[in-house]
Amino acid sequence: MTTSVGPPLVRDVTDEEVAAYVRDGWVSLPGFVDKDLVAEMLAASKSLMGESGADWELRPGVDIDFDLWHDRHFLAREGIEPFRNLAYAPRIGHAAQRFNQRDVAIRHYQDMIAVKPPAGTTSRSKATPFHQDFPNRQFDRVGNVSFWIALEEMPAERGTMRFCSGSHREGSLGHNIGRGPDDPDVHEVYPWLAERCPLSEPRDMGPGDATAHSSLVLHCAPENTTDVPRWVYISMYIPADTLWTGQPFSDAGVQGELVKGQPFDHPNYPVIYP
Ligand SMILES: O=C(O)CCC(=O)C(=O)O
Numbered sequence: 001m002t003t004s005v006g007p008p009l010v011r012d013v014t015d016e017e018v019a020a021y022v023r024d025g026w027v028s029l030p031g032f033v034d035k036d037l038v039a040e041m042l043a044a045s046k047s048l049m050g051e052s053g054a055d056w057e058l059r060p061g062v063d064i065d066f067d068l069w070h071d072r073h074f075l076a077r078e079g080i081e082p083f084r085n086l087a088y089a090p091r092i093g094h095a096a097q098r099f100n101q102r103d104v105a106i107r108h109y110q111d112m113i114a115v116k117p118p119a120g121t122t123s124r125s126k127a128t129p130f131h132q133d134f135p136n137r138q139f140d141r142v143g144n145v146s147f148w149i150a151l152e153e154m155p156a157e158r159g160t161m162r163f164c165s166g167s168h169r170e171g172s173l174g175h176n177i178g179r180g181p182d183d184p185d186v187h188e189v190y191p192w193l194a195e196r197c198p199l200s201e202p203r204d205m206g207p208g209d210a211t212a213h214s215s216l217v218l219h220c221a222p223e224n225t226t227d228v229p230r231w232v233y234i235s236m237y238i239p240a241d242t243l244w245t246g247q248p249f250s251d252a253g254v255q256g257e258l259v260k261g262q263p264f265d266h267p268n269y270p271v272i273y274p
Pocket of ligand 1: 068114116128133146148159161219220221232234
């Protein structure tokens with residue numbers, strides 16, 4: 001039997017990166033994913049969604065139907081490589097566990113390709129508004145970590161994420177996504193927010209660079225003002241002791257197979273670490 005001696009798919013996170021995540025609720029992870037793997041992920045993404053990302057026919061009830069990006073969900077659980085390999089890599093689970101600072105196993109929750117086209121070119125090219133993930137989720141506890149991975153060269157103006165550092169300590173700030181144009185911005189609702197939780201600077205990223213963020217940190221992404229699409233892969237994790245609150249959620253197919261008040265014990269949410 002031969003043993004693979006290829007490069008690791010993702011690198012370990014450092015103590016400094018863990019400290020930054022705990023302090024700010026997010027962290028930048030330069031060179032997180034192996035460059036060759038990222039090139040394969042980009043090629044696979046384009047073969048699924050077309051060169052522009054707009055060729056993918058949204059699957060109702062599966063992919064997210066909104067105006068922020070062209071969405072292709074659940075690659076890992078559908079066995080699509082190389083996404084599955086990366087999403088289920090124990091080392092990425094170890095990183096999520098370190099960010100959470102609890103000795104609890106980590107499940108994969110969901111993943112997606114998020115293609116933000118140049119602003120105004122399709123109906124799915126809006127800026128991602130300020131929001132926390134937590135108020136939109138069906139989890140009874142914190143600890144949901146998202147890795148946002150740039151699949152190619154990405155100047156900030158292509159729509160890389162920005163974060164209100166420290167906002168994960170402010171609790172749940174409301175359901176701020178999918179609201180109407182007349183609804184107040186979260187900064188109007190909480191006038192102290194900008195001073196207490198400064199917005200991170202625009203960030204240029206390269207292929208394989210990532211950010212990781214807590215579901216409680218407020219974040220956004222501007223419109224893509226370049227003339228090529230933004231190709232990003234997002235993979236999310238939860239502590240294995242997270243319980244389902246019973247709140248309906250977008251992964252419609254599995255809800256009959258989960259029990260309210262019990263963990264997400266289901267093949268769609270495999271424990272990947274340890
Ligand atoms: O990619 C984006 O525009 C936003 C992504 C996001 O909100 C998230 O990963 O939680």
